[in-house]
Amino acid sequence: MANIIDGKQVAEDVIATVTKATATLAEKGVTPGLAVVIVGEDPASQVYVASKSKKAKACGFHSVQHTLAADTPQADLLALIGHLNADPAIHGILVQLPLPDHIDAGAVIQAISPDKDVDGFTFVNVGRLGTGEVASAFVPCTPAGSMLLIERERGRDLSGLSAVVVGRSNIVGKPMANLLLAANCTVTVAHSRTKDLPALCRTADILVAAVGRPEMVRGDWVKEGATVIDVGINRIPAPEKGEGKTRLVGDVAFGEAFERAGAITPVPGGVGPMTIAMLMANTLVSASRAAGIEPPKF
Numbered sequence: 001m002a003n004i005i006d007g008k009q010v011a012e013d014v015i016a017t018v019t020k021a022t023a024t025l026a027e028k029g030v031t032p033g034l035a036v037v038i039v040g041e042d043p044a045s046q047v048y049v050a051s052k053s054k055k056a057k058a059c060g061f062h063s064v065q066h067t068l069a070a071d072t073p074q075a076d077l078l079a080l081i082g083h084l085n086a087d088p089a090i091h092g093i094l095v096q097l098p099l100p101d102h103i104d105a106g107a108v109i110q111a112i113s114p115d116k117d118v119d120g121f122t123f124v125n126v127g128r129l130g131t132g133e134v135a136s137a138f139v140p141c142t143p144a145g146s147m148l149l150i151e152r153e154r155g156r157d158l159s160g161l162s163a164v165v166v167g168r169s170n171i172v173g174k175p176m177a178n179l180l181l182a183a184n185c186t187v188t189v190a191h192s193r194t195k196d197l198p199a200l201c202r203t204a205d206i207l208v209a210a211v212g213r214p215e216m217v218r219g220d221w222v223k224e225g226a227t228v229i230d231v232g233i234n235r236i237p238a239p240e241k242g243e244g245k246t247r248l249v250g251d252v253a254f255g256e257a258f259e260r261a262g263a264i265t266p267v268p269g270g271v272g273p274m275t276i277a278m279l280m281a282n283t284l285v286s287a288s289r290a291a292g293i294e295p296p297k298f
């Protein structure tokens with residue numbers, strides 16, 4: 001029977017730290033500024049973007065949202081990023097992904113100034129993390145939040161633990177693996193071609209599931225006492241709740257894994273809230289750096 005990791009609570013702790021530090025910055029005349037850019041009207045994206053803007057305001061940030069039409073030319077989006085890069089009131093720029101097909105997402109991401117890249121997606125920040133310069137990098141929010149949950153659970157010394165990351169995306173799997181490696185874990189990154197994934201997962205003291213497949217990781221894939229971090233957010237039909245109803249599940253079969261894990265994150269209420277909290281933390285760090293002030297530790 002596992003300890004259920006309360007991501008909502010840890011996220012609130014992070015937000016409280018950010019809010020306090022923002023008040024201290026305000027005394028020095030600095031207000032952290034976050035710009036969120038969304039292209040098109042995907043309803044799920046709208047919900048996430050709205051909750052980011054709301055949290056930013058609650059922290060005391062200057063928060064701006066740019067909503068562009070789905071058919072906005074790439075050149076217009078690049079021009080907006082150029083303006084935000086040059087705007088001293090903006091310390092963090094987030095371009096909501098995915099972008100429409102006619103836009104080259106890579107080109108847009110790389111146009112963001114690395115100093116304002118609070119998603120940690122630019123080559124400069126990826127390179128800092130990949131070379132172990134974690135302190136100077138902006139680390140992508142989902143793996144950064146997952147790492148904080150792991151540290152709260154197991155302590156800051158993860159040295160020698162075996163970690164398996166299932167999923168190799170640039171936004172979660174790869175940065176997660178780099179963070180765990182920087183923390184001296186023995187890290188294996190698994191993916192769709194991995195042979196005998198269940199057996200590999202059973203070797204993990206820390207198991208991170210980030211594949212985007214509902215409940216793929218089964219209970220018997222989990223080592224007794226392991227820390228299980230479920231990054232998946234999948235909406236599936238829930239006919240038991242009524243016709244047309246849905247519910248959120250992770251990439252881990254929670255009920256089964258709960259029986260064997262030492263600790264496990266729920267969905268919702270696990271990694272999701274941490275993602276937004278770390279965006280606020282990264283924006284605060286960016287504003288602090290710009291002002292030459294030491295940011296708090298998270």
Ligand SMILES: Nc1nc(=O)c2c([nH]1)NC[C@@H]1CN(c3ccc(C(=O)N[C@@H](CCC(=O)O)C(=O)O)cc3)C=[N+]21
Nearest residue numbers: 048094095096097098119141268269270272273275276
């Ligand atoms: N450039 C960029 N950066 C992102 O960080 C980014 C993005 N694009 N595109 C979309 C994804 C998705 N994302 C989430 C954030 C919080 C929750 C979250 O708080 N989820 C709640 C539940 C929310 C619900 O009920 O639907 C939870 O897990 O408890 C989920 C998903 C950030 N994303």
